[in-house]
Amino acid sequence: MKTEFSLAQLADPDIAEADKILRACVHCGFCTATCPTYVLLGDELDSPRGRIYLIKEMLEKDRPPTPEVVKHIDRCLSCLACMTTCPSGVNYMHLVDQARVRIEKEFRRPLIDRMLRAVLGRVLPDPKLFRASVWLARLGRPLAALLPEPKTPSATPSLVRRIKAMLALAPGKLPAPGPAGGSVFPAVGEQRGRVALLQGCAQQVLAPRINQAAINVLTRHGIEVVLVKDEQCCGALTHHLGDDRDALARARANIAVWRAEAERGGLDAILVTTSGCGTVIKDYGYLLREDPDFAGAAAQISTLAKDISEYLEGIELRSSTLQKGGQDGSFVVAYHAACSLQHGQKITQAPKELLSKSGFVVKDVPESHLCCGSAGTYNILQPDIATRLRDRKLANIATVKPDMIAAGNIGCMTQIASGTSVPVVHTIELLDWATGGPRPGSN
Numbered sequence: 001m002k003t004e005f006s007l008a009q010l011a012d013p014d015i016a017e018a019d020k021i022l023r024a025c026v027h028c029g030f031c032t033a034t035c036p037t038y039v040l041l042g043d044e045l046d047s048p049r050g051r052i053y054l055i056k057e058m059l060e061k062d063r064p065p066t067p068e069v070v071k072h073i074d075r076c077l078s079c080l081a082c083m084t085t086c087p088s089g090v091n092y093m094h095l096v097d098q099a100r101v102r103i104e105k106e107f108r109r110p111l112i113d114r115m116l117r118a119v120l121g122r123v124l125p126d127p128k129l130f131r132a133s134v135w136l137a138r139l140g141r142p143l144a145a146l147l148p149e150p151k152t153p154s155a156t157p158s159l160v161r162r163i164k165a166m167l168a169l170a171p172g173k174l175p176a177p178g179p180a181g182g183s184v185f186p187a188v189g190e191q192r193g194r195v196a197l198l199q200g201c202a203q204q205v206l207a208p209r210i211n212q213a214a215i216n217v218l219t220r221h222g223i224e225v226v227l228v229k230d231e232q233c234c235g236a237l238t239h240h241l242g243d244d245r246d247a248l249a250r251a252r253a254n255i256a257v258w259r260a261e262a263e264r265g266g267l268d269a270i271l272v273t274t275s276g277c278g279t280v281i282k283d284y285g286y287l288l289r290e291d292p293d294f295a296g297a298a299a300q301i302s303t304l305a306k307d308i309s310e311y312l313e314g315i316e317l318r319s320s321t322l323q324k325g326g327q328d329g330s331f332v333v334a335y336h337a338a339c340s341l342q343h344g345q346k347i348t349q350a351p352k353e354l355l356s357k358s359g360f361v362v363k364d365v366p367e368s369h370l371c372c373g374s375a376g377t378y379n380i381l382q383p384d385i386a387t388r389l390r391d392r393k394l395a396n397i398a399t400v401k402p403d404m405i406a407a408g409n410i411g412c413m414t415q416i417a418s419g420t421s422v423p424v425v426h427t428i429e430l431l432d433w434a435t436g437g438p439r440p441g442s443n
């Protein structure tokens with residue numbers, strides 16, 4: 001794609017990066033076929049190619065974002081299916097991230113929108129506030145039924161619709177908190193390695209059992225696990241809301257504590273059980289590339305970051321002797337490929353192979369490239385598109401008749417579980433079960 005940035009514009013490293021990305025696009029439109037919003041809405045401006053044009057116009061003309069641009073960028077899930085499909089290697093992620101930052105800085109959203117986004121950006125990354133807000137949501141749930149239903153689903157939903165979506169996603173009860181930062185879990189038997197495990201923000205409130213399963217599997221296989229003190233949210237939530245100041249501050253704080261831990265006790269990896277977080281931590285090196293104090297350390301941390309399935313691939317797991325008791329003696333697991341894992345990190349086979357080797361019958365879900373609609377805060381901010389995507393995902397999952405559904409991202413797990421009675425678990429919970437831990441849901 002031809003671009004017309006001035007030399008003065010190109011002196012800005014972000015614009016220079018955008019120019020490089022835009023020039024790689026040859027407008028072939030292959031990406032439109034796998035874009036969930038284009039598949040649902042059929043509007044070119046809700047396709048990757050359409051959004052790329054909108055972003056190009058905004059950046060090249062140095063115009064403030066228009067309501068039209070904001071509408072179509074807001075509808076993008078950042079699922080990155082377009083990056084998997086694109087034959088020209090267009091880095092849509094870095095382009096849309098830049099557009100979101102510009103929108104956040106230069107576009108004045110309606111007051112209600114600003115307030116809702118500010119609350120999400122403040123509450124979700126803070127486990128204490130998030131826990132308190134879930135209690136409040138439980139109290140507010142009966143009110144949800146009294147709120148009016150929209151007459152037709154809308155791609156520009158009202159505040160009432162968003163509040164209803166938020167209340168619907170809040171769990172009925174919360175588990176007790178997991179272990180605190182600073183905890184160390186020694187290897188069982190001879191120590192073969194030492195890793196940090198990202199504690200996460202929303203996940204540690206909603207499902208501490210996931211990291212407990214990871215700790216069980218790792219220590220059982222000779223790996224010491226440390227939960228690093230003073231670690232915070234990875235920044236993914238505010239990053240996707242376009243608040244780069246908050247996201248980068250969190251990235252710098254995490255880099256500092258992880259580096260200190262690596263120097264103190266050594267770290268073979270920083271493991272992540274929430275693939276949405278993993279994608280952003282692996283991008284710290286890029287996000288802080290212009291920061292002279294952090295660029296080198298950020299790149300090192302990005303190299304250390306690994307999804308739990310990626311790390312376990314290199315370890316011979318105990319063979320399973322489990323009688324799982326599923327259909328016909330076999331136990332069928334529908335594997336839901338989280339977008340951040342399959343498109344963001346290009347990890348497609350490791351989780352399925354680990355599950356198969358552990359004795360599960362793993363079934364791919366039809367249309368597995370399409371997002372389930374979770375996408376961080378998307379299911380709150382764009383509930384109607386998100387619900388349509390969820391229902392499509394559930395219909396596809398139902399075709400493989402699973403005993404359980406496995407995924408590697410808490411956002412997807414919550415979204416999918418909100419529409420099915422089939423148990424939805426994390427891949428690591430099944431691996432824990434298969435190597436001597438409890439059956440998921442039994443503890």
Ligand code: SF4
Pocket residue numbers: 024025026027028029030031032048049082085086087088089090
């Ligand atoms: S597939 Fe890639 S090159 Fe083709 S239009 Fe989409 S982003 Fe551009």
Ligand code: SF4
Pocket residue numbers: 034035036037038046047048051075076077078079080081082083092
């Ligand atoms: S990130 Fe997903 S929703 Fe956004 S343009 Fe790409 S494929 Fe479409």
